[in-house]
Amino acid sequence: MVNWPPYWNPKNETLPKEQLRALQLAKLQRCVARAWQTSPFHRRMYEAAGVRPESIQTLDDIRRLPFMTREDWMDNQADKPLFGDLVTRPRNEAIRYHLTSGTSGRQPLRVLDSRKDWSWIGEQWCYGFWGFGVRPTDTVFFAFSYGSFIGFWGAHYCAEKIGCLVLPSGNMTTEGRVKQLVEMEATVVCATPTYALRMAQVAEHMGIDVKRDGKVRRVIVSGEPAGSIPATKRLIEEMWGAKCGDTAGMTEIGTIMIFECDKQPGGTHIIEDHFIEEVLDPETGEPCDYGQRGERVVTSFGRGFIPLIRYRTKDLVMKVPHTHCSCGRTGDLYEGGILGRVDDMKLIRGTNVYPRAVEAILREHPEIEEFQIVLTRVDNIRDEITVQIELRPGFPDADWAGLQSRVGTDLADNHEGLRFNVERAAEGQLPRFELKAKRLQDLRNQ
Amino acid sequence: MPESNQRDLLGHPMTADERELLDLYRRLQALSARDDLPPCALMNARQAMVMLWNACTDLDLIFEEPERE
Numbered sequence: 001m002v003n004w005p006p007y008w009n010p011k012n013e014t015l016p017k018e019q020l021r022a023l024q025l026a027k028l029q030r031c032v033a034r035a036w037q038t039s040p041f042h043r044r045m046y047e048a049a050g051v052r053p054e055s056i057q058t059l060d061d062i063r064r065l066p067f068m069t070r071e072d073w074m075d076n077q078a079d080k081p082l083f084g085d086l087v088t089r090p091r092n093e094a095i096r097y098h099l100t101s102g103t104s105g106r107q108p109l110r111v112l113d114s115r116k117d118w119s120w121i122g123e124q125w126c127y128g129f130w131g132f133g134v135r136p137t138d139t140v141f142f143a144f145s146y147g148s149f150i151g152f153w154g155a156h157y158c159a160e161k162i163g164c165l166v167l168p169s170g171n172m173t174t175e176g177r178v179k180q181l182v183e184m185e186a187t188v189v190c191a192t193p194t195y196a197l198r199m200a201q202v203a204e205h206m207g208i209d210v211k212r213d214g215k216v217r218r219v220i221v222s223g224e225p226a227g228s229i230p231a232t233k234r235l236i237e238e239m240w241g242a243k244c245g246d247t248a249g250m251t252e253i254g255t256i257m258i259f260e261c262d263k264q265p266g267g268t269h270i271i272e273d274h275f276i277e278e279v280l281d282p283e284t285g286e287p288c289d290y291g292q293r294g295e296r297v298v299t300s301f302g303r304g305f306i307p308l309i310r311y312r313t314k315d316l317v318m319k320v321p322h323t324h325c326s327c328g329r330t331g332d333l334y335e336g337g338i339l340g341r342v343d344d345m346k347l348i349r350g351t352n353v354y355p356r357a358v359e360a361i362l363r364e365h366p367e368i369e370e371f372q373i374v375l376t377r378v379d380n381i382r383d384e385i386t387v388q389i390e391l392r393p394g395f396p397d398a399d400w401a402g403l404q405s406r407v408g409t410d411l412a413d414n415h416e417g418l419r420f421n422v423e424r425a426a427e428g429q430l431p432r433f434e435l436k437a438k439r440l441q442d443l444r445n446q
Numbered sequence: 447m448p449e450s451n452q453r454d455l456l457g458h459p460m461t462a463d464e465r466e467l468l469d470l471y472r473r474l475q476a477l478s479a480r481d482d483l484p485p486c487a488l489m490n491a492r493q494a495m496v497m498l499w500n501a502c503t504d505l506d507l508i509f510e511e512p513e514r515e
């Protein structure tokens with residue numbers, strides 16, 4: 001047996017903070033210089049803001065650089081199809097093309113990557129997989145569709161690089177996936193949190209107890225904030241009989257920038273030798289202190305084809321010092337992972353409602369298999385919030401009234417007394433998701 | 447052989463293993479830029495080069511775009 005270290009990169013993952021900052025500055029300076037030289041989009045943006053590569057003398061000078069937004073990127077690609085002039089190299093030097101999932105009817109972003117970029121993308125996942133205890137002897141099952149959405153692609157290469165036995169399940173049904181991961185004795189399962197729950201529920205319907213019949217010891221989730229909601233995570237852990245670890249990334253950087261380590265400190269470590277993660281007040285752009293909620297603004301050091309410097313993500317996070325975890329990593333943490341989107345909050349009759357908070361409450365009731373939140377406006381004036389609930393098969397009808405009342409009380413107690421309508425949906429009525437669950441419908445302006 | 451007085455991005459002297467990794471990366475990089483190698487040699491050298499790029503980048507030995515991949 002090899003006595004592996006707990007870190008993928010022991011040198012940088014335990015680097016003292018001031019050295020980590022020096023490393024980030026050296027990388028930032030070179031990144032900005034390269035963007036200036038090779039991306040006309042960045043050159044224009046920096047010239048308009050009156051900054052040059054030499055302006056970056058300290059890490060705080062990052063604040064002199066203008067933000068880049070998704071809208072800037074979309075506009076640039078619309079003006080100069082297909083890829084805009086923010087790409088640093090000709091298309092024939094790329095080896096891979098991906099698209100963002102294009103939610104909310106927006107035009108998807110197109111991304112190109114080089115051979116090196118893809119090896120770097122897999123490398124970031126290695127920090128996360130290794131850190132959560134994945135080793136060469138593991139058998140890793142990917143419940144993922146392997147399409148144009150970047151999803152777990154990088155994680156697949158990471159697992160191969162580590163030397164795991166990889167089980168891709170692109171075109172399989174949920175039932176087929178459950179059978180295969182049990183038969184092949186998968187020890188690690190990768191899915192969205194929603195789909196990890198779904199697979200365990202389908203297994204139950206099939207008469208398979210994944211806890212008893214399977215060998216899964218780690219569930220690695222990504223793609224939705226729910227991976228760090230304690231009640232959701234606990235439910236996944238109970239159903240699978242395995243530790244559940246959260247990761248988060250985005251197509252714009254191609255990979256993950258945060259992961260939960262094996263100590264499960266209730267948050268995700270930032271990979272600080274490959275990214276600068278700023279947390280800013282979304283209104284003023286001023287930096288938030290540790291423990292304050294704000295918007296993630298990311299600078300990536302790895303993607304050569306598309307420089308990503310001070311990109312506004314609209315992800316809501318709360319940074320805490322690395323000392324909140326006992327693993328020895330010096331990368332700070334996002335407590336609770338990605339908390340949602342800065343524009344997620346809904347105002348209902350004067351009360352703030354966050355979909356994540358509603359999910360956290362509903363997941364405390366394991367009888368609930370699936371749910372939807374529906375916002376409507378009655379008589380053009382009064383907003384109503386309704387939670388539709390689908391129960392686990394076999395739930396006794398006689399118990400519904402009691403559950404309905406308990407859920408309604410829990411929701412109201414956590415929302416300044418706001419009344420939620422709680423309705424029962426028929427079995428199989430509500431949508432199920434493999435990626436990017438959409439559990440909120442806002443019908444108020446229709 | 448790689449020089450023994452090399453330093454990483456943080457100014458620390460490189461270990462013997464780090465110098466060897468960096469040397470391998472540089473040699474693969476030189477092969478990757480050739481245009482007279484058979485495809486089986488060139489493309490596999492490029493694939494290997496980007497893997498060594500990761501090891502050298504993670505260990506703070508380099509920070510650069512390899513460009514010829």
Ligand SMILES: [Zn+2]
Nearest residue numbers: 261263325327
């Ligand atoms: Zn940790």
